[in-house]
Amino acid sequence: MTLRQPEQGLQFIAGQRVGGGDATLLSLRAEDGEATGYRFLSATREEAAQAALAAEQAFAVYSQTSPEARARFLEAIAGELDALGEAFFAIAHQETALPLARLQGERARTSGQLRMFAGVLRRGDTHGVRIDTALPDRQPLPRPDLRQYQMALGPVAVFGASNFPLAFSTAGGDTAAALAAGCPVVVKAHPGHMATAEYTALAVLRAAEACGMPAGVFNMIFGTDIGAELVSHPAIQAVGFTGSLRGGKALQQLAQQRPQPIPVFAEMSAINPLIVLPQALAKNAETLANDLVASFTLGSGQFCTKPGLILVMQGEGESRFSDVLVEAVERAPAQVMLNATTLAHYQQGVSALDAHPNIQRIAGRNENVVGRAQACLYKAPASLLLAKDPLLQEEVFGPLAVLVSVADEAELCAILRVIQGQLTVTVHAEADDRQMAARLLPMLGEKAGRVLFNGYPTGVEVCDAMVHGGPWPATTDARGTSVGSKAIERFLRPVCLQNVPGALLPPAVQDANPLNLLRLVNGQWTREAISPSVN
Template identity: 50%
Template sequence: MLDSFTPHGKHLIAGAWIASETTFTSDPASGPAHAYCVGTPDLVDAACKAAEEAFTTYGYSSREDRARFLNAIADEIEARGDAITLIGTQETGLPEARLNGERGRTTGQLRLFAEHILKGDYLDRRHDEALPDRQPLPRPDLKMLQRPIGPVAVFGASNFPLAFSTAGGDTAAALAAGCPVVVKGHSAHPGTGEIVAEAIAAAIESCGMPKGVFSLIQGGKRDVGQALVQHPLIKAVGFTGSLGGGRALFDLCAQRPEPIPFFGELGSVNPMFVLPEATKARGAEIGAGWAASLTMGAGQFCTNPGIAVIGTGPEGDAFVAAATEALTSAAPQTMLTDGIAQAYKDGKSRFDGRNAVRPLLTTDSEGRNAAPNLFETDADSYLQDHALGEEVFGPLGLVVRVTGPDDMLALASGFEGQLTATIHMDDGDTALGRRLAPVLERKAGRVLVNGFPTGVEVADAMVHGGPYPASTNFGATSVGTLSIRRFLRPVCYQNMPDALMPGDWG
C-alpha cells in the first residue's frame, strides 16, 4: 500500500541490496523519517570493480540493446510513479504536481536518449579511404568513431530528486553512451533514490544487462565522495551542486595519478537585461514575470534569474515597483532541506546593512520555509563588490540600476560565467541588443530573448552549462542529447579491417 510504503534503506551494488553497519535517518519535510545505510569506501570499491567488469560487455553492446534498456528503465519508473511521488513529496516538500512533472521529464530524457542513439549520428563516423598511390607518401585507411570511456560516477542533486539524480540526465547519457554508472545518492531524498534504483534493477533483469552496469551508494560522508572520484576505474564524473562542493571534487579529479574530466554544474545568478524600449513599453509586466520566475520552486533552480539589470528613471521604477508588489504577496515556501534553508538565510544576510545596497523587500524566513527578499544597487557598486554576484539559492533578487547602454555593457562584461543570460527587448532595442548579445554569449551557455530561464527544455539544441563558475567544462552540457559527448572519446582506427571494428561502425 502506498500509504504504508517503507524503504529498506540499503545500497544497490551490482544487483544485490547490501546493508552497511552505520545508518542515518532521513529528514523529510513531512511524513515519517526512515533509516538508511551509510556508504563506505569499501562499497565504492566493490561498485567500481563491478562497473569495470560490466563495461567489458556493456561497452560493446548494440545501440538497439541499450535503447531497449533505457526504455525499460522509463517503463519501470512509471510503474512506480505513485510511490515515487509519495515519498518524494515527503522528503523534499515539493508539491505533487512538480514531482509528477519531473518524473515525466526523467522518463522523457531516457526515451530521448534511446531514440538518439538509434539514429547513430552521435557516433560522428568519419572515413578517409586509403590512397596507396598518393605522392610523395601514401595515405593509410583511417576510420574514426566515438567510443564510450568506461565507468562513470554520478552525484545526485538536492534540488531535482528525479531529473538530476539517480536516473537523471547524467545517468541516462552515460548509459546511452555505453558507460556503466555508479551513483552516490543525495541524503536529502534517499527514499526517492531507492525506488528509482529498484526500477533500474528491474530493467537490468528484464533486459539481461550485466549486474554491474548500475550501482547506488546511499549517504556517506566526504570519504565516500572522495573515494568515488579518485577510484582508478572511474573515468568521468557528473555533478550538480554547490560551487564549494563541486570545486573540491574537481580538484580531487585533477590531482589523481590519471586525471579525469569532472563535469560539474555549479550554479549561476543568471542575469536578466531589460533594454530601454522594452522597459518603456512593458516594464511592469516584465517585473511581475521576473518575480514569478524568481519564486518558482522557492527559487531552488540553478537557472533562477537572481539579478535584473534595468535603467534608472521612472520607467525602470515601474519595473521595480511591480516586482516588489508581486514578491510581497508571494507566500513562504518549503525548502528542500534545513541546510538549504539556512544557506538561504546566510545568503540574505550578505545584503543586510551594506551601504551600497538598498532593501526593497526584506523578510525573516523561519525554519525550513523561505520568503522572498529583494534588494537594489547600482552598476559601479556591483562591479566593485564581488559578494553581490555570488549565488543565493532561493527566492532572492537583486536589481542593478544602470544609467545608459554603456553602463549596461560594462556590467555585462563584468559578470562571471553563467548558465543563462536573458535580454528583454523590443524592436527599438535591436541596435543595443546587437552590441549586448556578443558579450553575453561569451558569458553564458544559453542566451534568451523575451523569456525567463527557469525551465530547461530537454532537446537536441539545449545547452545547460557555461564558463566557470557556472560549470567546470564550458564545452559541455548536462541537458539535451549533446550531453552524451561527455562520456565518449574519439578513436581513430588505421588500416583496421571491418571485422575488427566495433559493431557501431557498420
C-alpha cells in the same frame, strides 16, 4: 513508521543489496525535519570501491552492446519510472516538499529524456564517424586507411542533485547520458531524498534485469562523505555533478590529483542575469515585474537557472517596474525549501546581503516564518558590480534577486565584462531595442551557455538544441551540456583505427555502413557504402 523489507536501506552493488557499515542515515521530512521512517546505512570505503569495481567489470560487456540494445534498456527504465505509483510520490513529497504536480512533471521529464537518448542511439549521430580511405599511390608518401568513431569513456560517478530528485538525480540526465554512451554508472544518492532515490534505483534494476544487462551496469551508494572515495577510485573515468560551487570545486580538485586525472562535468553556480532594455521597460514595466518575481520565486527559487540579478536600463517605466517588483515580492508567500540545510544556506545569503553597507533590501518581510523561506529583493549600485564585489557574483539559492539600475549601454557592457560565466543570460527587448541587442549578443554568448530573449530561464527544454552549461563557475567545462542530446558526448571519446582489417572493424566504420549512418567519408557527408574501388 514505514514497514521495510530487510534488504532495504542498503547499497546497490552489482545487482545486489549490500550493507556492512554501522553509520545510520535518516530520511527526513523537508517541511519539519521529522523522520519519515526510512533508514539507510552509509557506505563504507570498501563498499564504494566494490561499486566502482562492479561498474568496471560491467563496462567490458556493456560498452560493447549494440545501440539498439541500449535504447531498449533506456526505454525499459522509462517504463518502470512511469509505473511508479502513489507510494513513490508520497515519499518524494515528504523528502522534498515539492508538490505532486511538480513531481509528476519531473517524472515525465526524466522518462522523457531517457526516451530521447534512446532515439539518439537509433539515429546514430553520436558515432561521429569520419573516414579517410587509403591512398596507396599518394606522393611523396601513401595515406593509410583512417577511421574515426566515438567509444564509451568508462564507468561514471554520478552525484544526485538536491533540487531535482528525479531529473538530475538517480536516473536523471547524467545517468541517462552515461548509460546511453555505453558507460555503467555509480550513483551517490543525495542525502536529502534517499528514499526517493531507492525507489528509482529499484526501477532501474528491474529494467536492467528485464533487458539482460550486466549486473554492475547500475550501482548506487548512500552516504554524506563517501563521494571522495568514489571519485578517487581508479575504476571511475568521469564524474557528473550538479550542486554547489564548493562541492564541484572539491570534486574537480580530487579528480585532478589522481595518478590518472579524469574529467569532472559539474554544474555549480550562476546568478543568471536578466537585462531589461529601454523600450521593453517603457512598454512592459508592470508585466515584466510580475512575471519576473514569479520566475525567481518559483519553487522557492530552487532552480539553477533562477534569474538572480536584474539589470534594468534607466528610462521611462523604471520607477513603475521597481514599484511593482516590490509589491509582488511583498505578496509572495513564504515557502518550504528542500531541507533544513538548504534553508540555512539561504538565510546565510540573506544575512550577508543585509549586512552589506551598500546593498539595500527593498522588499521582503523581516519576520521569520519557521521552516520557510521569505522572498527578498535587494537593490545595489552598478558601481559595486563594476568593482567586482564578490557578494554580487555569488548565487543565493532561494527566492531572492538583486536589482541594479544601469545608466546606459556603455555601463551595461562594462558590467557584462566583469560578470563571471553563467548558465543563462536573458534579454527583454522591443523592436526599437534590437540594434542595441544585436551589439550585446556576441558578449552575451561569451558569458553564458544559453541566451534568451523575452522569456524567463527557469524552464529548460530537453531536446537536441538545448545547452545547459556555461563558462566557469557555471560549470567546470563550458564545452558540454548536462541537458539535451549533446549531453551524451561528455561520456564518449574519439578513437582512430588505422589500417585495421575490414573483418575486424566495428559496424559504425565498416565499408557497408550496416547502421546506415551519416558519415564523413573523404570529406563528403554520405550514407552510401564505401565501394571497393575507393579502397
